Structures are given as structure tokens and as C-alpha cells.
Amino acid sequence: MSEIIKFDNVEVEFTRGSERFTAVGGVSLSIEKGEFFGIVGASGAGKSTLVRTINLLQRPTSGRVLVDGRDVTALKGRELSALRLKIGMIFQHFNLIRNATVFDNVAFALEASSTPRAQIAPRVVDLLRLVGLEDKIRLYPGSLSGGQKQRVAIARALANKPEILLCDEATSALDPDNTAEVVEALKRIKESYPITVVFITHQEQVARSLFDRIAVMDKGRVVEVGYAYDIFAHPKSQPARDLVARAADYELPREVLEREKDLFLLTFKEEHAYDAVISEVARRFGTDLSIIAGKIDYIRHKPLGVLLVSLRTVSERKRQEVLAYIRERACITEYKGASNA
Amino acid sequence: MLEQTLRILRNELWKAFYETAVMMGISFALSLVLGLLLGFALYLTETGAFFKNRALNSIASGIVNFIRSIPFIILVVFTLPLTFYLVGTKIGPVAASVPMTIAATVFLARLVEGGLKEVDDGVIEAALATGARSLLIVRKVLLREAAPSIARAVTVVFINLIGCSAMAGMVGGGGIGNLAVQYGYYRYETGVMVFTIVVLVVIVQISQHLGDYVASKFTH
Missing domain, CATH: 3.40.50.300 (P-loop containing nucleotide triphosphate hydrolases)
Structure with missing residues (x-):
């Protein structure tokens, strides 16, 4: 080129x-x-x-x-x-x-x-x-x-x-x-x-x-x-994040946002997009990961998975372990609601 | 009274018609060409994308403003030497068409310039982006997009010229307007005046309809 x-x-x-x-x-x-x-x-x-x-x-x-x-x-x-x-x-x-x-x-x-x-x-x-x-x-x-x-x-x-x-x-x-x-x-x-x-x-x-x-x-x-x-x-x-965040604008009902305190946005790239990270976490750490919203997008034929998950009933130590485990496999950011995600 | 009116009309009307036709024909045809050219010149010398030339534009614009500030009846007198130089006489319909042409040209030029300024900048930008040269853009974009407003401008100028022809008539041009003034005003022949008014109203109405029709044909 x-x-x-x-x-x-x-x-x-x-x-x-x-x-x-x-x-x-x-x-x-x-x-x-x-x-x-x-x-x-x-x-x-x-x-x-x-x-x-x-x-x-x-x-x-x-x-x-x-x-x-x-x-x-x-x-x-x-x-x-x-x-x-x-x-x-x-x-x-x-x-x-x-x-x-x-x-x-x-x-x-x-x-x-x-x-x-x-x-x-x-x-x-x-x-x-x-x-x-x-x-x-x-x-x-x-x-x-x-x-x-x-x-x-x-x-x-x-x-x-x-x-x-x-x-x-x-x-x-x-x-x-x-x-x-x-x-x-x-x-x-x-x-x-x-x-x-x-x-x-x-x-x-x-x-x-x-x-x-x-x-x-x-x-x-x-x-x-x-x-x-x-x-x-x-x-x-930040401007790029704003652009991408608009894609992750799930317009969650207010009650859901208020109920779910510990929300994270997970982005899975290519080879990990189809991985069963969620069920893996559940099995390995014996904890509940609740999926609030999610989708797999295809950008120029390559899959990009985005999941909004809530970490529930997890002790602080376990929480850190879970986050570290996920971080190895996906990009993870804390989700604070649609407008400033 | 009616008999008197008819007698005057029989004697004078055709001559008056002829004189008006000459005045209108010459001045309309010439001002159409010159006014369009001057209008485009005003627009093109002002616009950065084309032939921007501030000096030329100020001069042209200044002349147009100067002529437009002179009341027509004064312009007729003011241009008498020029008229004499051009046509060899100061009276008659041909002589009258000199100031009429001048007045109509600058009037039309301003209206055409206004119509061109209203053409969507985006359309001109898109035309420039194709790589088209200025003259092609003038012919195929500006002329087309401004055609309806130019048609309306020409109509306004034509109707305005009819009014001018009456005034020019008073100072020796003859014509229908002159007939109205000479008989209707100076000799209290109200019948003649009413008749000429009716004729002028009919001409104006027809012109306006024709102009609107042409403008609508250019609009898509």
C-alpha cells in the first residue's frame, strides 16, 4: 500500500x-x-x-x-x-x-x-x-x-x-x-x-x-x-470513547440502574468474542455474574462482543480476582449509566 | 363625447401603439442582454469562487447605484446629449429608448445579481468540486438555478419599462402613455385616458401571467 x-x-x-x-x-x-x-x-x-x-x-x-x-x-x-x-x-x-x-x-x-x-x-x-x-x-x-x-x-x-x-x-x-x-x-x-x-x-x-x-x-x-x-x-x-459509548447506550430502565450497583462493560475482541468467559467465571469462582445487556457486533466481518454485566454478592477479595481474570480476556470498564458510560 | 373619444383614438391610437412598440422593443431587447451581462458581472466579480475583482466590482456597482438614484424623468433629460450622439435626434420613440435602455439595464442587473446570490452555495460548491471551469458553472448551474428568479426579474423590468415609456413619451417619445397625458390630462378627454388605462392594464396583466408561466416552467 x-x-x-x-x-x-x-x-x-x-x-x-x-x-x-x-x-x-x-x-x-x-x-x-x-x-x-x-x-x-x-x-x-x-x-x-x-x-x-x-x-x-x-x-x-x-x-x-x-x-x-x-x-x-x-x-x-x-x-x-x-x-x-x-x-x-x-x-x-x-x-x-x-x-x-x-x-x-x-x-x-x-x-x-x-x-x-x-x-x-x-x-x-x-x-x-x-x-x-x-x-x-x-x-x-x-x-x-x-x-x-x-x-x-x-x-x-x-x-x-x-x-x-x-x-x-x-x-x-x-x-x-x-x-x-x-x-x-x-x-x-x-x-x-x-x-x-x-x-x-x-x-x-x-x-x-x-x-x-x-x-x-x-x-x-x-x-x-x-x-x-x-x-x-x-x-x-475521550472523544473516541464517547463515540463507542454511544454504541453501548442500552437505555436501561432507571430501576435496573439503581438496583445494580456493580456494573461493568466487557468488550471481547476477535478470538475471545465467542469465549464462554461468563460461564467460566461462574464455574471457577462460584459466583453469579448477571448479564444485563449485550450483543456481538461485526466490524468489517470481525466479531466484537459487548456485555454489560453485574457482579453480585461477591466479597471484595473475590471481586478483585474476578475482575483480574476477566481483564486478561477482555477489556473491562466500569459502567455508570448511559450518558457517561 | 363617446364619438369624440372614438375619433381621437381612431386618429391617434395606431401611431401611439407603434411608438410604444418601438420604445419597448428596442429598450427591452437591449436591456435584456446588457442587464443579464451586467448582473452576472456584478455577481461573478464579487464571488471568491469565480472572478473576484474588488476594484471592478466597486466601479460597476457604483455606476449602477448612481444611475438608479436618478429619477427616470431626470435621467431622460440628463442623457439627452448622449441620445443625440447615439441616434442623431432628441425626440421620437427611438431617442426615448436610450434612457429607457439605460434605466432598465441597471435595474435588471441588480435583480439578476440578487437572483444569482440566492443560488444554493452547496450546489455551486458541488459543481466546483467536479472540476468544472467557471464558464461551465455559469451556463449549467447558475443560469439554470437562477432561471426562475431571472424570469421574474425580467417580468418586473418589462412592466417597469411600460411605465417609463409613458414618461419618456411626455418628453417627445410619443406612445400610449403620451396619448393619455396629452388628451386625458391636458384636454380633459377622460374617455381617452380611461381607454389607455384599460389597454395598459391588459398589457401588464398579460406580461405578468406570461412571466409567471415562464418562471414556473423553469422551476422543478
Whole structure:
């Protein structure tokens, strides 16, 4: 693998009146060719601003952005156009031309690359078939669902066979059904087409099902980078923990939380995900471990088990032994209720 | 009285119609082209993503504001030397169409600029992200997205021009408005005045409906 995008100490500052505001502060990060790379973080963390420096919708205040080894930060005019042709982008609000048909919206990107007129129509049909919308070709965006609009935007973004696809909160304005529809379309494209995807989201579910690697951003900085699985299994930074905790938000009834004082969240990784740790503990220590909630998630086909358990009627010494035993086999954190888990 | 009205109309109406048609035809056609160009120029020189040029924009904007602050009837007088230079006469419908063109051009330019500013920034950003050059974005995105508001702007300007043609008529342009003033006002021929009002109302109503129809055709 080789790196296709490299941020080198990228900084973006905005001036509002006399106030200076740092949206992105000194980010260095590499994205490998062919990766499905996720950038997650709360809104206002600087994710969009950072990603917009890749195709220069936002010029960095300082630092360099390298695409395919070439510094793009100073590009202008024709060269900038050429760079953007290699980089497709989709947006939270789809940003289709409202008064143009689905066909014209996709054809626009082909006209941007000066595609010969005769080749445009067959290529548009191909692209719309790729996203499963060839029957909507004569419609206007206004008569499409959100998921369909985003798929048209995907077709437009892929029109010039880009090497990179940027997705800025591409599913955040969609309901779960439409989100699934767009996620499926992206997965299918990723499988059939060697493209690097950089996907911004604050939705933990989307991150879980799509990303190879994840960068977690907070207040304009990247606080954690790693494989999606590792981040979900062992989040190290607080923002990453917040993201993962949202997945473990079981919304327990208040009575349960009040009754169960000694709650722990256990996370089992890969080989241990199927292990019978709980029954093992019960047998070995002769104690009760009550399971309050739990599930096994699959992150990029690898299992990640999460259990919320309560340690009951255990002496302090035994309690420590049990926790030590579990700690060897799983990641364990004390659970203090949904909001601050 | 009715007979008198009909006699005046028979003698004067067709000539007045002709004069109005000339004034409106020339000034509308020219201001449509010039106003659109100036409107786009105002927008494009102000917007960072395109041809931002603060000096050019301030000059264009200043001229537009200057012309728009002059009451039309004064503008007619003020532009008389220019009119004479351009068409070789200071009276008649062709002469009147000079100040009308100028006034309508700057008016339309401002309205077009406003319509362009209302185009969704996200759509422009998405177009930029495809790598499209500015002229393609102007033709295929800005023009399309602003088409309904441009159609409405053109309608407003056309109807405004009808009013201008009456004023220009007073200072030697002739036309329907002039007919109303000359006979209805100076000679107390109320019948002529009422008739011209009816004609103008019908023209305005038709224009507005046509404009709304075109705007709705551009909206999807």
C-alpha cells in the first residue's frame, strides 16, 4: 500500500471580524491508497474543513496537503480543475442542480472533463445503472427520495473515474432506511472499483459498518488514528470513547440502574468474542455474574462482543480476582449509566 | 363625447401603439442582454469562487447605484446629449429608448445579481468540486438555478419599462402613455385616458401571467 493523501501539519484559520478561529490546528495524517478511511468526531471538530483541503474547496492557512505525492495547496486554474477531476465528492445535502434532470446532473461532471458529446449519454446510463437509478434518468431531483438523491450524487462524483471519493456527512441527513441504501451502494462500488474513500461522519453505526481505519477529531485536532476494530474495541482518547459509548447506550430502565450497583462493560475482541468467559467465571469462582445487556457486533466481518454485566454478592477479595481474570480476556470498564458510560 | 373619444383614438391610437412598440422593443431587447451581462458581472466579480475583482466590482456597482438614484424623468433629460450622439435626434420613440435602455439595464442587473446570490452555495460548491471551469458553472448551474428568479426579474423590468415609456413619451417619445397625458390630462378627454388605462392594464396583466408561466416552467 502507498499513501495517496498526506496532511502535513495542516492548519485552517478563519477570521470573523477581528476574531480568529482555528478550525483545523496542525493535523498530520496519511491515508493509504484503496482505504475506506473514516473521520469521526462531534460537529464543529473540523472534520469537514480538513477534508475540504484535499480538493481545495478550503485552502489551508499553513501546512501542506499532498495528493499522490504532489503538494496541491498552491494549485490554481486549469491545474486545480485537473486535480478536482480526480477527486469525487458527495455532500450531506446532496447539492444536486435542482432545475436539471438526473441525466443532466451526472452529465455535468462529464462536461467538466470535456468528455466528447457522443460518449456522455452512454456513460451517464452506465453510472446510473451502477447506483441502480437508470429508470429515474428523466426525473428532476425534487421527485426523488433522499437516498436516491445521494445515489445520483454518487454517480456524479464517480463520473470521471476518480481515484478518491470524499463523503462529507453523506448519510447524516438520511433516515435509517435511506442510510442503509447509500451505505450499500458505497460498499458495492468499493468492491468493484479501486477507489480510496474518505468519509466524514458522526454516526457510529456508519463508522462501524464501513471503515477500515478511523481518525477521531476533536477541537480541530486528530486525537486518535487506528483500525476501526481497534478503536471500537479499545478507544484510547475521550472523544473516541464517547463515540463507542454511544454504541453501548442500552437505555436501561432507571430501576435496573439503581438496583445494580456493580456494573461493568466487557468488550471481547476477535478470538475471545465467542469465549464462554461468563460461564467460566461462574464455574471457577462460584459466583453469579448477571448479564444485563449485550450483543456481538461485526466490524468489517470481525466479531466484537459487548456485555454489560453485574457482579453480585461477591466479597471484595473475590471481586478483585474476578475482575483480574476477566481483564486478561477482555477489556473491562466500569459502567455508570448511559450518558457517561 | 363617446364619438369624440372614438375619433381621437381612431386618429391617434395606431401611431401611439407603434411608438410604444418601438420604445419597448428596442429598450427591452437591449436591456435584456446588457442587464443579464451586467448582473452576472456584478455577481461573478464579487464571488471568491469565480472572478473576484474588488476594484471592478466597486466601479460597476457604483455606476449602477448612481444611475438608479436618478429619477427616470431626470435621467431622460440628463442623457439627452448622449441620445443625440447615439441616434442623431432628441425626440421620437427611438431617442426615448436610450434612457429607457439605460434605466432598465441597471435595474435588471441588480435583480439578476440578487437572483444569482440566492443560488444554493452547496450546489455551486458541488459543481466546483467536479472540476468544472467557471464558464461551465455559469451556463449549467447558475443560469439554470437562477432561471426562475431571472424570469421574474425580467417580468418586473418589462412592466417597469411600460411605465417609463409613458414618461419618456411626455418628453417627445410619443406612445400610449403620451396619448393619455396629452388628451386625458391636458384636454380633459377622460374617455381617452380611461381607454389607455384599460389597454395598459391588459398589457401588464398579460406580461405578468406570461412571466409567471415562464418562471414556473423553469422551476422543478
